[in-house]
Amino acid sequence: GQNIDQPTEMTATEGAIVQINCTYQTSGFNGLFWYQQHAGEAPTFLSYNVLDGLEEKGRFSSFLSRSKGYSYLLLKELQMKDSASYLCAVREETSYDKVIFGPGTSLSVIP
Amino acid sequence: NAGVMQNPRHLVRRRGQEARLRCSPMKGHSHVYWYRQLPEEGLKFMVYLQKENIIDESGMPKERFSAEFPKEGPSILRIQQVVRGDSAAYFCASSPPQGRKLFFGSGTQLSVL
Numbered sequence: 710g711q712n713i714d715q716p717t718e719m720t721a722t723e724g725a726i727v728q729i730n731c732t733y734q735t736s737g738f739n740g741l742f743w744y745q746q747h748a749g750e751a752p753t754f755l756s757y758n759v760l761d762g763l764e765e766k767g768r769f770s771s772f773l774s775r776s777k778g779y780s781y782l783l784l785k786e787l788q789m790k791d792s793a794s795y796l797c798a799v800r801e802e803t804s805y806d807k808v809i810f811g812p813g814t815s816l817s818v819i820p
Numbered sequence: 821n822a823g824v825m826q827n828p829r830h831l832v833r834r835r836g837q838e839a840r841l842r843c844s845p846m847k848g849h850s851h852v853y854w855y856r857q858l859p860e861e862g863l864k865f866m867v868y869l870q871k872e873n874i875i876d877e878s879g880m881p882k883e884r885f886s887a888e889f890p891k892e893g894p895s896i897l898r899i900q901q902v903v904r905g906d907s908a909a910y911f912c913a914s915s916p917p918q919g920r921k922l923f924f925g926s927g928t929q930l931s932v933l
Contacts, residue, residue, distance in 0.1 A: 813862040
């Protein structure tokens with residue numbers, strides 16, 4: 710079966726660092742995405758991991774451990790505009806590209 | 821290069837009417853996904869299509885819902901005899917062949933009165 714878990718809500722302070730975790734159990738694995746979604750808007754791409762390790766891109770980093778079925782998104786130097794939902798999504802290893810999303814984590818950045 | 825275009829942005833229907841949601845993928849993209857999102861929830865997979873072919877419709881309700889992606893023109897998600905529970909945001913995403921990243925449209929907010 711398919712199961713992707715994320716915390717429902719998180720709160721962090723402006724300027725701080727926050728880590729959003731994602732665990733998954735899916736029918737095979739062929740990559741993991743993180744997307745950001747502001748209320749009422751389309752999801753926008755943040756990162757893609759297919760190999761174990763840390764991928765850094767500016768203030769955002771994403772980590773993957775395939776053996777543990779675990780990923781996290783790390784946001785540094787938080788800004789108010791980072792308040793959004795963060796969606797973890799897994800590409801299943803099938804003959805085609807099926808991408809399944811987790812429930813999302815609503816992050817609130819406070820002054 | 822225009823992004824993924826969805827229309828209409830907002831759609832209001834009365835119970836029992838039909839809703840047709842359109843999605844034009846990015847140029848060069850031959851794969852289209854449809855997702856449904858309820859307030860405060862994640863994106864629920866509905867259907868995955870390539871040109872003239874439904875690859876996976878395991879997330880589509882068995883009745884009233886259908887999707888197509890013709891050789892020419894946009895992908896269409898059709899909901900017949902809508903009910904209040906169909907009220908949601910419907911997002912379309914596209915990717916190129918062998919592409920990794922999904923590009924999302926702005927979504928269609930369907931409201932059923």
